[in-house]
Amino acid sequence: xxxxxxxxxSLNYCSLxxxxxxxxxxxxxxxxxxxxxxxxxxxxxxxxxxxxxxDYLGYIIDEYNDKRAKSPEEWSKEKRYFINIEFNKLKSDIxxxxxxxxxxxxxxxxxxxxxxxxxxxxxxxxxxxxPTRLKLAREMMFERMFHDLxxxxxxxxxxxxxxxxxMNLLEENDCIIKDxxxxxxxxxxxxxxxxxxxxxxxxxxxxxxxxIECKSFHPTAFYHLKDAVSRREERVKHFREQYIxxxxxxxxxxxxxxxxxxxxxxxxxxxxxGGKRTKQFKINFPKELNGIDKxxxxxxxxxxxxxYFKGFPEISQIYYEDLKDFLSRL
Numbered sequence: 001x002x003x004x005x006x007x008x009x010s011l012n013y014c015s016l017x018x019x020x021x022x023x024x025x026x027x028x029x030x031x032x033x034x035x036x037x038x039x040x041x042x043x044x045x046x047x048x049x050x051x052x053x054x055d056y057l058g059y060i061i062d063e064y065n066d067k068r069a070k071s072p073e074e075w076s077k078e079k080r081y082f083i084n085i086e087f088n089k090l091k092s093d094i095x096x097x098x099x100x101x102x103x104x105x106x107x108x109x110x111x112x113x114x115x116x117x118x119x120x121x122x123x124x125x126x127x128x129x130x131p132t133r134l135k136l137a138r139e140m141m142f143e144r145m146f147h148d149l150x151x152x153x154x155x156x157x158x159x160x161x162x163x164x165x166x167m168n169l170l171e172e173n174d175c176i177i178k179d180x181x182x183x184x185x186x187x188x189x190x191x192x193x194x195x196x197x198x199x200x201x202x203x204x205x206x207x208x209x210x211x212i213e214c215k216s217f218h219p220t221a222f223y224h225l226k227d228a229v230s231r232r233e234e235r236v237k238h239f240r241e242q243y244i245x246x247x248x249x250x251x252x253x254x255x256x257x258x259x260x261x262x263x264x265x266x267x268x269x270x271x272x273x274g275g276k277r278t279k280q281f282k283i284n285f286p287k288e289l290n291g292i293d294k295x296x297x298x299x300x301x302x303x304x305x306x307x308y309f310k311g312f313p314e315i316s317q318i319y320y321e322d323l324k325d326f327l328s329r330l
């Protein structure tokens with residue numbers, strides 16, 4: 001399956017879901033009508049507390065689907081559209097389900113435990129099972145897991161591609177992003193193996209040092225849209241704190257050192273785009289930056305979302321298409 005990229009500034013989230021999987025599109029559309037995620041037609045957070053629940057529902061469906069009436073002709077006093085059974089009988093019928101209080105709380109609704117979408121119902125000391133309802137719930141669970149998987153996969157691709165795009169934009173606008181001695185990119189810079197901080201890119205522009213964090217469009221699952229904005233704001237806040245508390249002092253301290261060479265060498269660590277393991281890395285700053293004033297160290301939060309969060313004046317939040325204009329004003 002091939003996926004095209006979406007512009008986060010103009011994305012229609014339901015269209016994204018539609019292009020990935022049609023049934024999920026209709027579920028998504030229903031969620032537009034229920035903005036309060038704690039009171040919806042189907043509570044994913046409650047139901048999917050454990051992935052093994054999908055297996056458990058499958059066991060119940062297999063056991064009881066053929067023991068119910070599937071048409072009016074099959075209806076009788078003994079065979080109805082639902083199963084009405086003692087809980088102990090349910091446990092003995094399906095020994096593979098490991099019942100505990102938490103599992104019971106999540107899937108069995110009762111007057112003492114109301115659920116938005118009850119899977120099983122406790123009524124008059126018995127458990128009511130409707131296999132068709134369980135089939136629908138199980139399908140929706142699979143859809144959620146599928147959507148989360150695709151969202152995570154696309155996020156990694158977008159993140160790597162977006163970082164490369166920013167590197168190209170920096171070079172096109174006369175920024176130096178490669179070390180002048182070892183010719184390696186200044187990417188994923190951290191101070192040590194047990195990192196105090198890490199940032200995505202570093203560049204030199206005129207007599208400025210640019211500390212850059214790149215945040216690409218993240219294809220947020222439709223049931224988390226409300227949370228996505230606050231998470232993006234948290235990322236801005238985190239970068240601001242790292243920039244003020246750790247990154248600026250680290251650069252200032254290292255660039256106070258005198259050097260007889262043409263460059264001031266700083267020990268750090270780096271990794272490849274998309275990589276996980278870091279390696280030792282020497283950053284070589286031109287000695288002209290010795291004793292640089294911290295006003296010449298600029299923190300940039302570059303994003304594919306054209307949105308700006310208030311309360312972070314120490315860093316510059318930039319929509320990536322505005323990067324050229326920003327640099328021209330330095």
